[in-house]
Amino acid sequence: MSVTELKERHRVAAETVNSLRERLKQRRIQLLDTNVADYARAQGRTPVAFGQTDLVCCRTLQGHNGKVYSLDWTPEKNRIVSASQDGRLIVWNALTSQKIHAIKLPCAFVMTCAFAPNGQSVAYGGLDSVCSIFNLNSPTDKDGNLPVARTLSSHRGYVSSCQYVPDEDNHLITGSGDHTCVLWDISTGLRTSVFGGEFQSGHTADVLSVSISGLNSRLFVSGSCDSTARLWDTRVASRAVRTFHGHEGDVNTVKFFPDGNRFGTGSDDGTCRLFDIRTGHELQVYHQQHGRNEIPHVTSIAFSISGRLLFAGYTNGDCYVWDTLLAQVVLNLGTLQNSHESRISCLGLSADGSALCTGSWDANLKIWAFGGIRKVI
Known part of the structure; x- marks a missing residue:
């Protein structure tokens, strides 16, 4: 031929x-008979009202000398760990801005970090293709550096994301550029399950993000460069439970909705989307109009405690606060005083929903809090 x-x-x-x-x-x-926004309008829902002072930048955490790539809060809400390409993890006191730990990393090209549920250890992963664990209570070595307590090694590509299984300090899930996700037993350093790879229902490109359900820790979702998100059950590693289509670019970030029945995604196509894990349907698209050649990528998302608000960070420095029901932008943190000067690379909400932390390529982290008297949304 x-x-x-x-x-x-x-x-x-x-x-x-x-x-x-x-x-x-x-x-x-x-x-689909309707979407979330149309149904909400039919029920007479009104948009969330925000003024320019309802969310204020109350603290700027300065200390990194390179781009901030990842952050995570502890469950008790007062500490944050951040990872930067200056080769350090910094553990912050979010209330005082004090640096509690500055951990020198074996590999400077870090991409992700996470706090353990008990707040006593942190994990990080990056271009060295391993996930390393630091015990914050361990004594430092002769050079004042915290030693690596455990190295989780088997990925054949960079480690793009990691998250501890809720309420389990000895289990962690990683996503990797080798197209797979792995559930680890930290106490032994061994893989418990591999999701994807040789299985046909797995991702066909780099996995960029994972999110574990807070209500059912056996379920997690992953986002990938193959433009899909996939739902997995840790008890059935051989195949994805469901595959979610709709995006036209890399799915950079995934996050479970507070009720555990839905999850959000953010993509290089400039949109955030809301999916239902029970039906596989796309419920809503969150898209702000831009010029054809000026579409900023979504880098990170988070939901408020009730799910009424969706926070989304973008490569152009914007951080939109979306009304999840009506798919309307109610505030852009990028236009407020003391906002970031570069790409928003990561963001996360405190455990009680009272504060939002954003990280940026300008090497800073900022903590945003609701001003005045306002109920938690």
Whole structure:
């Protein structure tokens, strides 16, 4: 068979796949009777009202000398760990801005970090393809550095994300550039389960983010460069429970909704989306109009305690506060006083929902809090 014939067969096959994909997309649309915003309007819901002083930057955490890539809060809400490409993890007291620990990393190219549920250890991963654990109570070495307590090694690509299983200090899930997610037993340093890889239902490109359900720790979702998000059950590692389509770019971030039945995503296509894990349907798209060549990528998202607000960070320095029900932007933190000067790379909400922390390529972290008297939304 000639090269010309092979190219023609490839072209025909590609057209067939695209046609089937479009038909599947239209079929999904037909199955949806409404979306969240239309239903909320039909119920007479009104938008959340925010003024310029309802969310204020109350603290700026300065200490990193490189781009901040990841952050995480402790469950008791008063400490934050941040990872920067200056090669350090810093544990902060969020109330006083004091640095509690400054941990020198074996590999400077860090991409993710996480606090253990008990707040006594932190994990980090990056381009060295391992996830390392530090015990914050361990004595420092002769150079004043905290030693690595455990190294989790088996990924064949960079470690892009990690999260401890809620209420379990000895189990952690990582996502990697090798297209897989792994559930680890930290006490032994061994893999408990591998999700994806050789299994056909796994991701076909780099995994960029994972999020574990707070109500059912056996379920987690992953986002990938293959433009999909997938739902996994840790008891059935051989296949994904469900695959979620809709994005037209890398899915950079995923986050479970507070009720555990939905999750949000953020993508290079400039949109955030809300999916239902029970039906597989896309419930809402959060998209701000921009010029054709000026679409900022979504880097990180978080939901308020009730789920009424969706916080989304973008590569252009904006941080939108979306009304989740009506899909409207109610505030842009990037326009407020003391906002970041560069890309928002990560963000996270405190355990009680009273404060939001954002990290940026400007090497700073900022803590935003609700001003005045306002009920938790």
